[in-house]
Amino acid sequence: MIIFPAIDLYEGKAVRLLKGDYAKMTVYSDTPADVAREFQAAGATHIHLVDLEGAKDGTTPNLDTVRSIVESTDLFSEIGGGIRSMETIEAYLAVGVNRVILGTAAVTNPEFLAEAVARFGEKIAVGVDIKGDKVAIKGWTETSDLTCFEFCENMQKLGVKTLICTDISKDGAMQGTNHALYRELSERFSVQIVASGGVSSLEDVERLAARGLYGAIIGKAYYTGAISLSDAIEVAK
Numbered sequence: 001m002i003i004f005p006a007i008d009l010y011e012g013k014a015v016r017l018l019k020g021d022y023a024k025m026t027v028y029s030d031t032p033a034d035v036a037r038e039f040q041a042a043g044a045t046h047i048h049l050v051d052l053e054g055a056k057d058g059t060t061p062n063l064d065t066v067r068s069i070v071e072s073t074d075l076f077s078e079i080g081g082g083i084r085s086m087e088t089i090e091a092y093l094a095v096g097v098n099r100v101i102l103g104t105a106a107v108t109n110p111e112f113l114a115e116a117v118a119r120f121g122e123k124i125a126v127g128v129d130i131k132g133d134k135v136a137i138k139g140w141t142e143t144s145d146l147t148c149f150e151f152c153e154n155m156q157k158l159g160v161k162t163l164i165c166t167d168i169s170k171d172g173a174m175q176g177t178n179h180a181l182y183r184e185l186s187e188r189f190s191v192q193i194v195a196s197g198g199v200s201s202l203e204d205v206e207r208l209a210a211r212g213l214y215g216a217i218i219g220k221a222y223y224t225g226a227i228s229l230s231d232a233i234e235v236a237k
Contacts, residue, residue, distance in 0.1 A: 001209040004048035004078070004194065005039045006219040006229040007032050007069070009062040015052065016220050020028055020140035022052070028223045031196070033034075033068040038074045042229040046051040047075040048164075048196075048217050054082030055103070056138070060091055060113055080164070084109070085135055089116060093123065103127035103162055104137040107144050107151070110158075116158055125156050125162035125194075133170070148181075152189050154193050162192040162214070170198025174220060177204050186211050200226055205235045 005013045010025065014032040018024035036047055043067040049069065051062045059082065063221045069079055078094055080101030090099050099122070106113045106126045107134045116124045129136040130152060134143040146154075148165070155163060165179040165185055177198040183195050192214035199205065200221040208216045216236065 001205075001213055001234045002046050002213050003044060003205070003229070003236050004046045004206060004214040004217045005044050005222055006050065006196075006217050007035055007047040008050045008052050008219070009065055009081075010052045011064045012062060016223060017052065018228050021057075026135045026223075032065055033072045036073045039229065040075055040228055043233045044229060045076060046215070047073070047077050048082075048194075049077060049079040050095075050198040051079065051081035055080075056082065056141075058084045061141060063091060063095065066092065066097065067095040078125060078164075079217060080130075082123075084112070084120075086112075086116065089124075093120070096179040099125050099162070101125045102128060105116065106155070107137050107146065108136055110154075113160075115159060122161045124160065125164055128155075128163050128165045130165065130167050132145075136168060140220045142202045149188065152185065152191075156189050156191050158178050162194065163189070164196050164217070166196040167198060169190045174198070174200045174224070174226060176183075176200055177208070177216075179204075179207055182208060182211060182213060186213060200210060202235050204229060 013027050014029040014035050023104050055144050077096045078099035084105040130148045134135045135146045136143050182195050194215035196217040
């Protein structure tokens, strides 16, 4: 299983939100590229990036920061947050990002998603942000009518190879991840599933790896020191 240490970007800084609440933001670093280099030094091979400003308004205000992260490490990079046009996808791929994650647009604009997958293939992943049992959109501020399982089924049929599945209720809460959810997802679907939200102990990592998941995202647990990234990478192997 691949460990994806995460950097959430806001105004060029590395930050974390609690359960997606912009009013509950902690700034961890003014220089996210330094954080990315720390990830690589700890043995990471991949990195998960989120543009929190983009998630709300569909722009790319942190593009230069993303470029600096990509250029200063050898990490496989993926980014999500407000990617709602071909131009935005192309802008991120042009600065060297390896995979782009569609969230809101995958729900609200299936034609755009289908075109993106047709054009860019495995460089397109989809974020499945789960609130209750429904898929949340627009920076987690609204919910759609689709259940997470209906949506995942649609994505698999469309040919999406990677789904980043986040239980919003667990995100940043440091109370463990939703193992029942990931068990069901891994049993029902044949796509690459990345667990996100609440991965806060080596036991979480061990159980997700044993489940055969493709990846797990570690955010707050790294920044608070609850998980050693190098230990998590070893356990995930």
